[in-house]
Amino acid sequence: MQFFFEVLIGGLLSGVMYSLVALGFVLIFKASGVFNFAQGAMVFFAALSLVGFMEHGAPLWLAFILAFVVMTLFGIATEKFVLRKMVNQPPIALFMATIGLSFFIDGFAPLLWGNEVRALDIGLVDEPIPWILDNWNMVISKFDLFAAGLALALVALLALFFQYTRIGRALRAVADDHQAALSIGIPLQHIWALVWAVAGFVALVAGMLWGSRNGVQFALTFTALKALPVLILGGFTSVPGAIVGGLIIGASEKLAEIYIPPVMAGWFGGNFGGIEGWFPYVMALLFLLVRPEGLFGEKHIDRV
Amino acid sequence: MIKKFKQIAIATSVAAACFSAALPSAYAAEEQFFMLPSYRVGPYGANGQSFYGGFIDYLTYVNMKGGMNGVQNAWEECETEYNTAKGVECYERLKSKAKAFPGPIHTMSTGISYALVDKTAADKLPLAMQGYGLTSAVDGSVFPWAFPLVTTYQMQASAIIKFLKDKNGGSLAGKKIVFLYHDSAYGKEPILALEAEGRLNKYELVQIPVAHPGNEQGAQWQRIRQEKPDYVIMWGWGVMNMTAIKTAQKMGFPRDRMIGSWWAGSEEDVIPAGDAAKGYMSATWNVAGKGVPLIADIEKTVYGAGKGNMKDTSKLGTILYNRGVSAAVLSVEALLTAQAKYGKGKAMNAEQVRWGLENLNITEARLKELGATGLLPDVKTSCSNHEGSGKVKMQQWDGSKWTPLTDWIEGNKTLIHPLFQADAAKYAKEKGITPRDCSKEK
Numbered sequence: 001m002q003f004f005f006e007v008l009i010g011g012l013l014s015g016v017m018y019s020l021v022a023l024g025f026v027l028i029f030k031a032s033g034v035f036n037f038a039q040g041a042m043v044f045f046a047a048l049s050l051v052g053f054m055e056h057g058a059p060l061w062l063a064f065i066l067a068f069v070v071m072t073l074f075g076i077a078t079e080k081f082v083l084r085k086m087v088n089q090p091p092i093a094l095f096m097a098t099i100g101l102s103f104f105i106d107g108f109a110p111l112l113w114g115n116e117v118r119a120l121d122i123g124l125v126d127e128p129i130p131w132i133l134d135n136w137n138m139v140i141s142k143f144d145l146f147a148a149g150l151a152l153a154l155v156a157l158l159a160l161f162f163q164y165t166r167i168g169r170a171l172r173a174v175a176d177d178h179q180a181a182l183s184i185g186i187p188l189q190h191i192w193a194l195v196w197a198v199a200g201f202v203a204l205v206a207g208m209l210w211g212s213r214n215g216v217q218f219a220l221t222f223t224a225l226k227a228l229p230v231l232i233l234g235g236f237t238s239v240p241g242a243i244v245g246g247l248i249i250g251a252s253e254k255l256a257e258i259y260i261p262p263v264m265a266g267w268f269g270g271n272f273g274g275i276e277g278w279f280p281y282v283m284a285l286l287f288l289l290v291r292p293e294g295l296f297g298e299k300h301i302d303r304v
Numbered sequence: 305m306i307k308k309f310k311q312i313a314i315a316t317s318v319a320a321a322c323f324s325a326a327l328p329s330a331y332a333a334e335e336q337f338f339m340l341p342s343y344r345v346g347p348y349g350a351n352g353q354s355f356y357g358g359f360i361d362y363l364t365y366v367n368m369k370g371g372m373n374g375v376q377n378a379w380e381e382c383e384t385e386y387n388t389a390k391g392v393e394c395y396e397r398l399k400s401k402a403k404a405f406p407g408p409i410h411t412m413s414t415g416i417s418y419a420l421v422d423k424t425a426a427d428k429l430p431l432a433m434q435g436y437g438l439t440s441a442v443d444g445s446v447f448p449w450a451f452p453l454v455t456t457y458q459m460q461a462s463a464i465i466k467f468l469k470d471k472n473g474g475s476l477a478g479k480k481i482v483f484l485y486h487d488s489a490y491g492k493e494p495i496l497a498l499e500a501e502g503r504l505n506k507y508e509l510v511q512i513p514v515a516h517p518g519n520e521q522g523a524q525w526q527r528i529r530q531e532k533p534d535y536v537i538m539w540g541w542g543v544m545n546m547t548a549i550k551t552a553q554k555m556g557f558p559r560d561r562m563i564g565s566w567w568a569g570s571e572e573d574v575i576p577a578g579d580a581a582k583g584y585m586s587a588t589w590n591v592a593g594k595g596v597p598l599i600a601d602i603e604k605t606v607y608g609a610g611k612g613n614m615k616d617t618s619k620l621g622t623i624l625y626n627r628g629v630s631a632a633v634l635s636v637e638a639l640l641t642a643q644a645k646y647g648k649g650k651a652m653n654a655e656q657v658r659w660g661l662e663n664l665n666i667t668e669a670r671l672k673e674l675g676a677t678g679l680l681p682d683v684k685t686s687c688s689n690h691e692g693s694g695k696v697k698m699q700q701w702d703g704s705k706w707t708p709l710t711d712w713i714e715g716n717k718t719l720i721h722p723l724f725q726a727d728a729a730k731y732a733k734e735k736g737i738t739p740r741d742c743s744k745e746k
Contacts, residue, residue, distance in 0.1 A: 003530060010522045017520075107345065115349040116616075117546075119576045126554045126580070133556070139529065141554045213550060214519050215576025218347040219543035222517045257523035274487035276523060277515030 006138045007254050013144035015250020016151045017213075020206040021227035022234065022242040023154065024199045029236045030162065031171045031195035032083070032178075034094035040224025041105035042200060046071050047207030051120050051216045052113040060122060064204070071200025079193040087188060088178050106221065117217040126213060147209045151243065154205060158198075159239045171195055175237070232284035235297025244295060249280045334651050336372070336639055338363065338379040338407035339398035341416060346385035348542065350572055351624055355412050356381065357614040358628025362636070364611050365602045372639050373649040377407065384416060391416030392423070399427055405651035408432035408451070408635045408661060414490050417450075422735075425449045430658045434631050435460070435566055435589055439493060442721065443728035444662060444690040445739035451661045451690045453634055454589045454683060455715070457565070458723060459694040461494035461537070462715030464563055464587055465501045467698050468535055477506040482528050484548060485539040487513035490567075494539060500719055518544025525551040538564040545573040546581075553580035560585065563698070570623040574701045582703045587696045590630040590680050592706040594621035597675035599629065623706060630680040637666050662687055662745070681712045687742035689721075 021043060028036035036042075049070045053063035082097050126143040133139060162168040174181040174191050182188050207216075210223050226249075234245025253276040260279075264272035287295075340359070343352035363377040371377065380401065382394030391411055402409070408430045411417050417437035424431040425448070433441070433452045441450035455463075469476050483498055485491035495511065502509045510531055512524050518540065525548075528536060536557065538548055545568040552562055560583035564573070569586025577584075594600050603620055606612050619625050642652045642660030652660065664685040671677050685692035695712040732739050 003526075007523065007526050010526060014520055014522050110345065110349065115345065115353075117350055117572045117576050119578050121578060126550055128554060128556055139526070139555050143554075210519075213547075214543055215546045217543060217576065218349075219517050219519055222519055222543070226520065254523040254526075258527060271511050271513065273511070273524075274513030274515040276520070277487075 002137060004255075007258050008251055009138070009140060010144075011251035011254030012247050013140070013148055013250070014254065015230075015246040015248070016144075016148040016243070017206075017209065017246075018223075018226045018230050018250055019243045019246030020147070020151050020154070020202065020209065021223045022230040022246060023151075023158065023239065024202040024206065025224075025227060025231055026234075026236060026239055026242050027158070027195055027199040027202060030175050031191060032094060033175045034091050034098065035236070036199070037095065037098040038102035038105055039199070039203065039227070040221040041102040041109070042071070042074075042203040043207040043210065043223055044218065044220040045074070045105050045109040045207075046200060046204035047120065047211035047216045047220055048109050048113045050204065050208055051118045051211065054120075055118070064208070067204055068201055071204055072197040075196030075198075075200050076193045078196050079189055083192050084189060087182070102221075106218070110218070115218065117215050118211075120208065120211040120216050122208060122212045124212065143213065150205065150209070151246075154202065155239055155243045158202075162239060167191070167194065226280075229280035229284035231294070232281075233287050233295055235294025238294070238296030241294060241296030248295075249283070252283055253280045334374065334649075335376050335378040336405050336407050336651050337402050338377060338635070339395070339402045339409055340379050340381045341384045341391045341394035341398075341409070341411050342381045343384045343386045343412070344381075345383065346387070348386045351570065352386070352412060353614070353616075354570075354619050354622055354624035355628040355631070357612075357619065358625040358630075359410065359632045360613040360628075361602050361606050362629045362632035364613070365606050366636055368605055368609065368611070372636060373643055375639075375643070375649060375651050377636075379407070384411070384413070386413055386415075388413070388415040388419050392419050395420055395423065399429060402429060403427075404653065406430065406654050406657060408638060408657065410434075410631055410635070412436070418489075421447070421450050428654050428658075430654060430661055432631070432635060432661065434627075434634065436490075440724045440727035440731060442689060442691045442724040443739075444685075444687045445742050446728040446732045446737055447690065448662075448687075448740060449658060451685070453661075453664075453685070453691065454680065454693045455696055456691055456694070456724070457490075457493040457539075458497035458720045459691065459715035459717070460565060460587050460589075460696050461497040462501055462720050463694070463696045463713040464537055464698070465498070465505065466713055466715065467710060468563070469505060475505070479507045479535070480510065480531065480533040481507050482510045482512055482531060482533040482536045483539070484512050484514060484524060484528070484536055486518060486541045486544055487515050488541075490541065491539045494565075496723055497715075497720055498537070500723070501716070504716075504719065514540070514544055514548075516544075517542060519547050521547050521551045525555045525557070528552075528557060529555045534561065536562045538562060538568055540564060540568040540573075544568075546577040549574065549577040549584055550580050553577075559583040560700070563587070566696070569699060569706070571706070572624070579703065581701050583700065585698055585700045585709065586706075588623060588699050588706070589693075589696050590623070590627045591678055591697065591699070591708055592621060592623045592626055596626070596677070596679045598633075598679060599626060601675055602629065626679060630676075633674065633676060633680065634664070634666070634683065637670070638664055641665070661685065662690070664692060678708075687740065687745040694720075 024039045049067040050063050053066045124143045126141050128139045170186045230245040230249050234241030256279045257276040261272040342356040367376050384391040410432050414436045417433045421438050431450045434454050437452050439456040441447035441452050562584050564586040566588050569588050574581035638660035642656040646656045664683050666683045681693045681695035683692040695714045698709045699706045700709050
């Protein structure tokens with residue numbers, strides 16, 4: 001039983017890391033109604049900028065600020081050169097634009113900062129907390145707890161921002177209908193630039209934590225793969241949904257990876273491990289059958 | 305409209321003709337042409353830069369020393385981004401240039417090599433795969449044009465077991481070994497060898513796959529913690545390697561009981577893991593550092609003349625740079641072997657190069673002559689053995705550099721090579737290939 005709880009808690013903490021990436025997707029979707037395919041690439045770009053500034057001698061805090069400036073400029077440029085011409089276009093057109101953006105970042109970021117694999121030291125060692133290990137024989141790392149705390153703080157901040165600020169309400173209006181939002185005087189261009197900058201900030205936090213854990217390298221773009229089932233489960237428009245979805249996906253994929261392969265091997269023989277790549281997607285798809293809008297997503301009703 | 309189109313077409317053709325006339329010819333008569341489907345950008349660009357940088361630096365070094373009995377090396381790179389489809393496209397684009405006097409083709413990718421095995425055989429062009437690619441091509445009777453030189457995944461796994469056995473007083477009986485692998489064809493390659501070794505050496509083998517890309521391994525390492533193995537052998541790739549090392553630290557598993565394949569044993573695999581990687585071991589078929597006279601001489605000669613291929617010269621002497629040099633040494637030696645039979649000072653055609661690769665004999669004395677003692681093992685190929693060595697060293701990361709732990713260790717050829725032969729026979733049957741009679745080959 002102790003092992004079950006260790007896997008469960010480990011999964012929940014991993015899930016928070018997925019939520020961090022999923023949050024970026026949610027922000028853009030809430031503001032423009034488009035799925036931002038480039039979010040994984042943004043995580044990579046943000047982390048690469050952070051480590052790039054650190055290599056040039058900036059301390060972590062300054063490098064973080066400078067990387068945030070880079071991501072803000074990137075957000076403004078995205079609005080100006082990619083999104084501005086696409087106001088009121090169908091979501092699929094915007095989605096295609098983000099695919100192009102993703103490939104651009106994949107090529108541009110290494111050109112700017114080099115494509116070496118780098119270590120990122122944020123002063124947190126990914127080691128088990130000794131007293132938990134000694135008293136409970138469970139491995140819980142300081143790093144994971146810090147990441148979870150940071151993610152929860154971000155979620156709380158963003159939820160308040162969307163719910164209680166004028167800009168937050170304007171963002172939601174823009175997501176519902178670009179043209180209607182424009183007609184009542186919401187400055188669409190500013191809103192989009194702002195939300196891309198905020199998504200850049202979230203990407204920077206995610207990139208810092210993932211980069212610190214696994215090294216800053218191209219593979220950071222793959223973190224998006226971990227966020228997709230979280231979005232399906234939590235809903236594309238819900239900030240708390242991203243965190244709850246992340247927790248469910250994280251815990252279930254770890255439990256599945258541990259407990260399902262031995263059962264399958266018992267039935268059919270052979271090795272059935274390595275299922276955590278696809279298991280969360282199957283789970284999310286099954287969930288869609290019951291609740292198509294996701295756990296916290298907004299139910300979409302059209303007048304016919 | 306049509307008139308305008310015609311004008312544009314004529315102008316473009318004239319410009320293209322002028323431009324191509326202005327370019328130097330790709331290769332002259334006495335040049336050996338290496339097609340290089342390389343990768344310098346994309347997810348694994350950093351690895352490709354060092355490998356191909358080392359490869360090209362050695363070709364330049366040979367040219368600067370007068371070439372291969374006067375024959376100069378020429379080459380052309382084509383960016384694959386480690387993508388199989390692009391690799392095949394590069395091959396198709398460059399094969400006409402390589403047709404007359406080809407150098408062995410190096411893709412540094414198992415996927416691209418797999419895709420090219422049949423094509424190169426049909427086009428009669430030699431394909432070299434050092435430490436990667438189709439391992440059953442060791443049997444040259446079925447694969448005359450493919451050369452998995454030096455060592456293969458299976459022989460490497462066998463050598464790792466031999467190393468662990470030696471560490472444990474000559475016996476692994478009753479020990480538990482976890483095999484943590486990338487859940488792909490590459491990751492699964494050594495399973496047969498590890499199972500065969502397990503039956504022979506009476507250890508328990510626990511197989512734990514990691515789904516691509518392997519950037520999250522919490523569940524796998526929790527299971528490893530539960531299994532309490534004596535050792536973890538890791539067949540990782542890319543981000544999976546540093547994630548495994550860092551997660552091992554998190555789970556409290558000692559890194560000096562982890563040993564990776566050569567794809568998990570470069571600086572790129574350990575530096576991002578920081579202090580967590582101290583003590584971690586891996587297999588390798590070439591050593592790191594500038595202590596080898598050849599590497600130091602390349603730096604002095606090629607970079608001294610401003611002709612080096614690497615922009616970042618701090619990479620000189622890294623594992624992958626030295627691997628590129630080692631791969632180029634093998635190719636140049638094959639060409640010299642062919643020249644010794646077919647005519648010194650002449651560029652070799654494809655069949656002659658193939659013969660050279662099949663009759664390589666790089667002895668310790670020859671390595672010493674090249675200034676490459678210890679850089680790579682001795683290699684002696686034949687029709688029935690396109691691997692030619694099967695030897696690797698074990699190395700350990702001390703936090704700043706790889707240090708060799710052993711001399712060259714040869715895997716259990718008697719146990720492993722029959723596995724290749726069985727696989728090659730199956731392949732021959734499937735493809736309708738009649739194997740050559742190696743006893744008649746000279």
